[in-house]
Amino acid sequence: MQFDDQLRRYFGSADLDALTPDALVxxxxxxxxxxxxxxxxxxxxxxxSLLFLLGDAPDLDATFEDAADRDAARDFMELAEKGGQSS
Structure with missing residues (x-):
């Protein structure tokens, strides 16, 4: 899955800043x-992961049956949070 392709598929544009609130929802x-x-x-x-980055990810336990997938999602969340911090 390419990030830009997913944005175009779900939002009709790879530019999230250009979307209306209704289009984003x-x-x-x-x-x-x-x-x-x-x-x-x-x-x-x-x-x-994309839903998480957009602030709309469902609960891990409801999404991932496999514990390894939940752990990977937690790791992703931690990395995303670290990436958003400035030093």
């Missing part, structure tokens, strides 16, 4: 639906 809703339907672990993780 609609795209995140489509992502949550696809997350619920997706069976491939890697794709599920990618969808969840």
């Amino acid at each position: 609609a795209g995140m809703e489509r992502m949550r639906v696809d997350l619920g339907l997706e069976k491939d672990r890697g794709r599920r993780f990618a969808l969840w």
Whole structure:
């Protein structure tokens, strides 16, 4: 999954700053639906990660059955938080 491709698929644009609030909400809703339907672990993780970065990720326990996937998601959350901090 390419990041820009996913943005275009769900939001119609790779430029999130250009989206209206309604377009952002609609795209995140489509992502949550696809997350619920997706069976491939890697794709599920990618969808969840993008939702997390957008501030709309569902609960880890509800999203990932496998403990290793939950741990990877926690690691991702920690890295994302560290990446947003300035030194």
